[in-house]
Amino acid sequence: MAMLEIRNVQKTFRTYAKPGLFHRPGARKVISELPVLRGVDLTVEKGDVVAILGPSGSGKTTLLRCLNFLETADAGQLVFDSESFDLAHAGRADIARLRKKTAFVFQNYNLFRNKTALQNVTEGLIVARKLPKEQADEIGMKMLAKVGLADRADLVPRHTQYFLIVHPDPSLQKRRVPAGAPSRQSLNSHLRCCRSGISW
Numbered sequence: 001m002a003m004l005e006i007r008n009v010q011k012t013f014r015t016y017a018k019p020g021l022f023h024r025p026g027a028r029k030v031i032s033e034l035p036v037l038r039g040v041d042l043t044v045e046k047g048d049v050v051a052i053l054g055p056s057g058s059g060k061t062t063l064l065r066c067l068n069f070l071e072t073a074d075a076g077q078l079v080f081d082s083e084s085f086d087l088a089h090a091g092r093a094d095i096a097r098l099r100k101k102t103a104f105v106f107q108n109y110n111l112f113r114n115k116t117a118l119q120n121v122t123e124g125l126i127v128a129r130k131l132p133k134e135q136a137d138e139i140g141m142k143m144l145a146k147v148g149l150a151d152r153a154d155l156v157p158r159h160t161q162y163f164l165i166v167h168p169d170p171s172l173q174k175r176r177v178p179a180g181a182p183s184r185q186s187l188n189s190h191l192r193c194c195r196s197g198i199s200w
Contacts, residue, residue: 001082004044009076009087011037011062036062037073068104069095100129111157118144118153 013036017029036059044050052060065071066087067078076087081101085094111120118140125136144150 002043003046003048003080004042005077005079006040006042006067006087007077007079009037009040009063009066010035010074011059011066011071012074037066037076040076064104068099068102070104113157116154116156117149120157 013034014030015032017031040059040063042050052063054060062071066073066076069087069090073087078085078087078098080098083097085098090098112123115123118137121140121143122133122136125131125139126133129136131139141150141153144153
């Protein structure tokens, strides 16, 4: 059985007309539509590293946002860890359950500027996963050491240019990597981090 399967993911962005004089309450007139995802299917086996490639505006980020419920898909099914999720109608409990098993790395990392590198790494472990601070700090220090940043644990973001998202049991990481031509060293670092459960 595949680790992750998505079936028939669809998303269309719509622009609606402003309510007019004869506008019926509750009615919304669509004045333009932009279909972005048209029945996307994908199967990912355990250990696979998948790259979603395409020109700007082709729906790469929209697909990732739909998979983490940051955007609501019009239709589609997600099967992850033997559990099925309706991408168009998932409840809050389903979304929370999925997010406990996944990590999402944004293109702009948006660090907490008032927190150290270690505090930025452990924030999700303490707040979302409810780990005790001591246990989160231990995991965070291991992750910082793994990527050669243990000596920067007490620095705030203006002093360090790296950021980690740590997931104690990262079954899946969805990441949006900046566009451009990354170096072989950069790609190898991303792959190494994906395989070890670290995002940076």
